[in-house]
Ligand SMILES: Cc1cc2nc3c(=O)[nH]c(=O)nc-3n(C[C@H](O)[C@H](O)[C@H](O)COP(=O)(O)O)c2cc1C
């Protein structure tokens with residue numbers, strides 16, 4: 001297991017290299033939304049250096065590293081694709097995994113061959129669960145089509161979006177599903193080596209993954225001649241060192257290569273030119289956890305779940321302002337109202353002011369749009385996103401300037417610094433709204449922040465800058481009255 005920190009110019013990028021995380025308090029957006037429940041802890045988080053933006057315990061926000069509670073975990077879809085074993089307490093050994101259906105998907109893939117395996121993933125219409133929603137089959141086919149001897153498969157478990165914690169529970173409770181998903185991907189595209197990149201804020205996940213990789217090697221799920229076939233594949237565990245930007249796929253690849261993890265210009269796309277210039281599949285942990293189920297039950301069974309354009313299930317991570325926070329597996333097509341009222345049981349405290357679905361790099365949904373259905377196109381149509389499925393509710397104790405200042409403070413902290421509007425503009429917006437909260441602001445600031453948002457939208461190299469612009473645009477669109485009061 002290596003840490004992506006060597007040269008000084010690389011090391012300076014990360015905020016948590018060698019930090020002691022055993023007693024930290026979280027400053028992420030879910031904790032911010034729930035801060036009034038335990039103001040003392042929140043104040044401790046605000047004063048803490050370095051900042052910690054997500055411990056994956058958003059169901060217990062404001063969260064501390066010492067909290068060992070487990071969230072509510074429920075399957076609300078017709079089939080349990082991702083939560084099957086997790087909801088039943090987990091499969092922590094290879095034996096337990098195999099007893100509960102594990103490795104059937106990989107065996108099925110190997111029996112039918114790489115082409116049929118890719119065809120299954122295409123037929124399932126599986127789309128990436130890490131945020132961008134790109135068709136997984138298209139990505140795999142592009143990597144498979146490039147005829148070079150070495151290709152890579154990378155599992156993205158950086159899970160930086162504050163509010164989401166499913167990847168943490170996949171790693172802790174169903175790690176072999178992840179390894180099997182990676183092995184199927186590698187078999188399908190002709191990959192020989194994999195990397196599993198996990199955030200350092202998840203010590204329990206790191207320990208479980210280490211153990212699982214060792215057991216997978218002794219059980220012939222990894223190594224030379226996987227399951228006694230001619231296929232060889234192994235996986236290295238890489239632990240992050242504190243950087244949200246490292247979840248962005250090209251920054252992630254730079255991090256694995258030991259470079260300063262800034263975003264790369266695209267094209268070329270990573271499926272053709274990724275790690276060390278070679279074809280690379282980067283998939284989110286939840287995406288990979290769906291793969292064994294699809295191979296085991298067939299593409300049609302998967303595509304029967306959900307709605308056109310958004311097939312299958314999605315794991316939602318509901319945060320602690322709901323009466324029933326926790327992990328829920330739902331089919332696409334469920335309405336946001338059902339998520340808030342039926343799954344979440346409404347708010348534990350206060351009245352809903354807005355819903356952040358999929359993290360801070362997307363539009364916030366005002367209460368009057370709660371009848372929108374969860375789907376990639378449906379959420380896009382209202383300027384929001386499925387993202388990674390974190391669901392954060394805000395009540396009236398969070399004002400719009402509070403929220404804008406918090407989100408842009410996070411953006412400024414995590415910017416990789418290559419694009420000027422993102423490096424300087426995010427900090428400027430944070431300052432403007434800090435000023436609003438202190439003493440108000442005038443027309444000049446109202447114009448200035450909107451100009452910065454336009455620049456972010458037009459001149460950002462990666463989704464961090466454009467996503468923050470989308471968040472800001474939703475504020476301008478849906479909360480204009482409150483904004484006018486800020487700049488009176
Ligand atoms: C700033 C930023 C952070 C991201 N963080 C993550 C992350 O933590 N985990 C993840 O899977 N994808 C993350 N993504 C999306 C990845 O770039 C990429 O689209 C994804 O890993 C591809 O896998 P998928 O197709 O299975 O979703 C992030 C994107 C951006 C712009």
Ligand code: SF4
Nearest residue numbers: 416418419422462465
């Ligand atoms: S938008 Fe921000 S995070 Fe993304 S490449 Fe530009 S400076 Fe870096």
